[in-house]
Amino acid sequence: MVERTKKKQPLFAIITLTVLIIYMISLIIPLVWGVYMSFVSNVEYGMVKNPALTFDTYATAFNVFSVPITELDGSTRDVFYEEMMLNSVIYSLGCALTQTSVLCITAYSTSRFNFKFDKVIYTIVIITMILPIVGSLPSEIAMADFFGLRNKIWGMFIMKAHFLGMYYLVFHAMFKSVPKDFDEAAYIDGAGNFTIFFKIIFPITIGTFVTIALINFISFWNDYTTPLIYMPNIPTVAYGLYGFVQESTESDKVGTPIKLAACMLVFIPNFIIFLVFRNKLIGNISMGGLKE
């Protein structure tokens, strides 16, 4: 007979779990409230204790969720959800793929070949992480204008295709941990460096690549400040929501339920990605410290 014994949890676990439960409740309640109220009509919002739920708010939000833009020729027009959605997909996917690829290939080259320049790149990454440059935005805007990158999505792909930041360290630590015997065996079999990278090393480490690409995708999807500054004529959904909430709060044109429904329209694609890839997203990634 198997005896079932109840494992006694230490005090630390009990206290931390209590704090975590309070935290999780405090996090979930506003979100649930937001979702619930996004189904309540403007008329009943705040007026009725148990309001009826309706999809009309979403239909209205879909029709009014827009942001005005001024075209280069001076004409103005409103950009609606479908167009913002397309802009978001292209912007987030393009920036995430270019940035993650550049990070990955730079970390690979500087972690596996033992050239003196490796240390230069590693030091650059560390120094740029710990040496904060404040207020470079004006000159960055001027530079983007100089190269004609502003108001172009591909311009953002170029500007975001850098190897700086923590994820370089994550890739670097990961490539360092792969034994060099793999490359040497493949080289003896006649494989070139590109073949070794794409057919041997990359497949081993693809999990980390996908995790970082997904995290980058989500962060570009949610970023409203970059499109606000660099692509004012190509609004993404996050930038559109910022403009919509600001404008509707000032003018009080739409009610809270419509604003909340617009929030949900922006959140739904991310939520689907999270549900599909949650194991990858919250998987195990680690990085080294500030010293090689």
Added chain:
Amino acid sequence: MATQHIQGKRKKDLIFYVVTLAIPVLQFCIFYIGVNFRSILMMFQEYVDGETGFVFLKGNEFFKNFVSVFKELSDGTIFLPVLRNSLVSYFVSLIAGTGLALIFSYYIYKKFPLHGLVKVVLFTPSIISGIVLISIFHQFVDVVIPDLFGSFGVQMDGLIANPETRFGTILFYCIWIGFGGSILLYVGAMNNISESISEACKLDGANLFQEMIYIVLPLIYPTLVTFLVVGVSGIFTNQLVIFAIYGTGASPHIWTFGYYMFKETQGAGYARYPELATMGIIMTLIVAPLTFLVKWGLEKVGPSQE
């Protein structure tokens, strides 16, 4: 023969190395070195018009931007609250944010009950757009909480609507939703600790607190230092979520340096850029040595990994 073979491989490696690094290095030269070099030039320039662009200041006007910036910063009514808010937000995030993130990460690492759910829930705010979350939170603290208190007969303003509770509420929000990314990396670092060390610790009779202090913290110390050092720049760059709530129209008593710089750049035209670039460089000159000092201090006082 063998030497020739090695040299041939080294040559091929070098070609691959140059080909793969050429574009990233060029990008870095233009968008990091070039941008910052341009910031330095802008300190001594002024904007004339669309055709002429930026021109260098001459004679007595050479330090005009510095004079303007020092005038702006010496106006205590703006500078002092901005400094206070920036420092408060840094230290509160550092103590409350990092402390809780470490405790929660340790909880997940030790696989205590519901650790999987906890990890998912803690990570959830990271996937929700900041503008979505703050819009919901804003409505919640300004509508639902006063209504709730009102039903118990306590009349109160919205927590963001009330100028007295506004900054504290925004600060709370930033810590409240800010665990996700750091927890992911702390847990990742903790998972790299060899199980034999953890087992040895148990056999020696160490309790959880002792294991955390004497084993886990020293072994994840490099990751912790990275976060703490990178965080120092937050004093001058952290906008909190003030721009998301108010755009460029927030009242000065809640401004931080990060918000001030962003709002000025976003709202201003080219004519203001030289002054903003000057202000940025001055802040960099303050925060850069501070960052290195923090890094040096943390490495000096940090626990040994041996």
